[in-house]
Amino acid sequence: MDAQYRPEIIEPEAQQHWEDTQSFRATEDASRPKYYCLSMFPYPSGKLHMGHVRNYTIGDVLARYHRMKGYNVLQPMGWDAFGLPAENAALANDVAPAGWTYANIDYMRGQLKRLGLAVDWSRELATCAPNYYRWEQWLFTRLFERGLIYKKMATVNWDPVDRTVLANEQVIEGRGWRSGALVEKRDIPMYFFRITAYADELLSELDNLPGWPERVKTMQRNWIGKSFGVEIHFPLRKFSGSEVLKVFTTRADTLFGVTYVAVAAEHPLATQAAATRPELAAFIGACKQGSVAEADMATMEKKGMDTGLVVYHPLTNEPVPVFVANYVLMGYGEGAVMAVPAHDERDFAFAGKYGLPIRPVVRPVDAEPGLPLTAAYVEPGILFDSGDFSGRTSQDAIEKIALVLQNLALGKKRTTYRLRDWGISRQRYWGCPIPIVHCSRCGDVTVPEDQLPVVLPLDVKIDIGSPIKKMPSFYETTCPTCGGPAERETDTMDTFVESSWYYARYTCPDNDTAMLDERANYWLPVDQYIGGIEHAILHLLYARFFHKLMRDVDLPSRSPGSPKIDLAPTGGRSDQKSELGVKLSTSEPFTHLLTQGMVIADTYYRDLGEGRKQWINPAEVEEREGITVLKADGQPVIVGGTEKMSKSKNNGVDPQSLIDQYGADTARLFMMFAAPPEQSLEWSDAGVEGANRFLRRLWKMVYEHVEAPSPSPWLGEKELPAQLRDFRRQLHQAIAKVSDDIERRRQFNTAIAANMELMNALSRLEGEDAPTRALKQEALEAIVLMLSPIVPHICGSLIAALRPGANLTDAAWPLVDESALLRDEIELMLQVNGKLRGKIRVAVEASSATIEQAALASPDVQKFMEGRPVRKVVVVPGRLINVVV
RNA sequence: GCCCGGGUGGUGAAACUGGUAGACACAAGGGACUUAAAAUCCCUCUCCAGCAAUGGAAUACGGGUUCGAUUCCCGUCCCGGGCACCA
Secondary structure, eight states: OOSSOOHHHHHHHHHHHHHHTTTTOOOOOTTSOEEEEEEOOOOOOSSOOHHHHHHHHHHHHHHHHHHHTTOEEEOOOEEOOOSHHHHHHHHHHOOOHHHHHHHHHHHHHHHHHHTTOOOOGGGOEETTSHHHHHHHHHHHHHHHHTTSEEEEEEEEEEETTTTEEEOGGGEETTEETTTOOBOEEEEEEEEEEOGGGGHHHHHHGGGGOTTSOHHHHHHHHHHHOOEEEEEEEEEEETTEEEEEEEEEESOGGGGGGOOEEEEOTTSHHHHHHHTTOHHHHHHHHHHTBSOOOHHHHHHSOOOEEEEEEEEEOTTTOOEEEEEEETTOOTTSTTSEEEEOGGGOHHHHHHHHHHTOOOOOOEEOTTSOOOSSOSSOOOSOOEEOSSGGGTTSBHHHHHHHHHHHHHHTTSEEEEEEOSOOOEEOEEOOSSSOBOOEEEETTTEEEEOOGGGOOOOOOOOOOOOSSOGGGGOHHHHEEEOTTTOSEEEEOOOEEOHHHHTTTHHHHTTSTTOSSOSOOHHHHHHOSEEEEEEEGGGTTHHHHHHHHHHHHHHHSOOOOOOTTOOOOOOOTTSOOOOTHHHHOOOOSOSOSEEEEEEEOOEEEEEEEEEEETTEEEEEOGGGEEEETTEEEETTTOOBOEEEEEEEOOTTTTOOOOTHHHHHHHOHHHHHHHHHHHSOTTSOEEOOOTTHHHHHHHHHHHHHHHHHHHHSOOOSOOOSOSOOOHHHHHHHHHHHHHHHHHHHIIIIIOOHHHHHHHHHHHHHHHHTOOOOSHHHHHHHHHHHHHHHHHHTTTSHHHHHHHHHHHSTTOOGGGOOOOOOOGGGGOOSEEEEEEEETTEEEEEEEEETTOOHHHHHHHHHHOHHHHHHHTTOOOOEEEEETTTEEEEEO
């Protein structure tokens, strides 16, 4: 054994060994429990950043731990390879998106391998490859035919100068990021996944996911936003229900407090009124300025204008003015809301601004309404000034009002969802082409299966706008139905579509005749999914939706003449079924979810004017005399917030130099030790030295142990002396703790700390006699095995030194010896009035009464009782005694 | 603005189910070894008072529940994530 810890030698050797022996190749095996461990695949942005190191180390620790526990482990890796940054890079550097993407994949694959992940690389996939997105297009055609995809108009950000659609991210302070032009809203046709058809199931099945963090389930519940309310119709003419304005409200009890209704700028009533009133038309035009992002809509100044139109209250027939308001969204609900300033904060503010009446109709259950209202009273309560409904509770009134409205045919109870259908059309190039042909005679026709995939042309010149929209060789085609001239759809799909089913494709990435085969139902669901908390809603909801689609929609491939593939491990069964593909047999994709906290770093930028910023990497700045400056020119930079490491803010820290200098094990150890996985982590490389020092110490300890002359082996014939018994108890307590930390608590920092403590105790153990050596051997083996999921390279070398001939890849996790945990005395804390005053040692089996007596007799307690009588004694078994005086 | 988290020494953090606040590290200071340096090893290290024994205070801030609160409840401030076209 080498006396020195040399990661630069042992790490490449270990990685080469894993590759040569295909150590992490996963095959279906019915005889062992399976464990599918998946980390969210990376976008190939160019280089790994610290968030990746954190994510993939967590996944690798769990995968390796379960392998040691005897599971058949699958841990795959791939690339979320379509997306906007490739187009941005193409514009900036004049390279084709495909070339840029594949070059990044090659570089980052090397970096991932250098991290030493126990990944089955034979299953690697990239979503931009036709053999992947082909099946996405294929599923699209099936869903389209079944009505689960449909087309409708939707609002996008439009840059009037660049004449292009902008992502929300590309709109900065209301202006296009490149042109600086004021952004407008524009309606265009788009394809939508009917995710709302699954809203109820997506909501209710959250209750069947005990392995998900509560906060993620809460976020998804709120996002789906199921609410029970009443649809209310306001007649456009007095005493006539033939033409109505529909609104939806969860607060029908406040109906008598309505003092106006507000409609969206695009609402037909607004359009109608604007025809004769130029100032209103101008206002509606102004409403169309700005981005479509909800955060922008919600924070902008609430503005409105009277249309001059009135509708009539469905119960009182009083006229109610109709306003156009910029905060009402056409795409949500009916595009109109009833406004009750007395009982809604937003309406209260709006009414104050435009001098609209405020009419309170609900008071607190146990108080008079504090009139006049100084703020909206938004809680439920008791109705007043509400006709026949006065005196009823809010809950009761909602029911009765709904019933009366229903009898008048002016309303009905309705359940609504905040969740909207998922618009997936993108007016971009670098994405999966939507497999639709537009025919002037047949309408929208899906591309037949034998013509799939619709391949995205790669040899393109990128400037502003999608090149395939200007490429007749791509879009000119014939109609699959009538054979006449037709045009291909040139929009591509949202990249969230690819990431919604990749986890399933990993189970059978080599199948070129079907989207999925039996192997999917062997491996799925994913047992452990690991990824950033930023994906808590969108990605995870879409993936859950897709899993249900793949469960419900028939997936067989009927390509004539497609070659049969043999899935049976024994090679015996190659009937027709194996060629057909399978439906998924489960309803949820991810059994356990670990949401990693973000790795965040400071951001720095320089203002380029018109809202444009040049983001500067933290590595390029330094502090000089208290001012943050760019190293290159010494001029100051602006310090932005601390945000998640991202390409767009250029605040990612490249782990490569860390790995080059200290090795992958140090990087992995340091990352796991810095904070628990779910907590966000502000990046700082202070402490890397300490992690490296620990590994050197571990190496040295094993080296000194195995190189020491060995006395005759101890066979455990005598009882250990007390000191060794104490140490052995500590050892087995540590094994129990580390197992629990990794398996249940998912807290690796404390698992590492427990091993550090154990090593500190071990280094204090003197002597080279047979029992001491045997115990040292036992402890070192346990420590090396317990650390091996975190630092696999060094532990591979160390276990081979400790157990000649042993190999880490088939080593088992150490077992707790329960008999070593027994002890006969414990220490209890003594409190007087809740303050710590001393401690006593008592026998393990001592009764509460004995303990109480011992505590009261203790001088530490006596001193602080100051002669006062005992009011109460609280004995917490195994912990403490609190004397209350 | 709305939804979801978080806030503990100089720093990263620990305290798992309401029961010893600061484990384990980093940094810093002191010492040993060395011709010297690096490496390594040992010691100190929340704040205040005190020579010390010890006492008091302290888990963002203000309140509450409890014998006992970092932990539960209410309010405030600050930081992070998401808000449907970044991924």
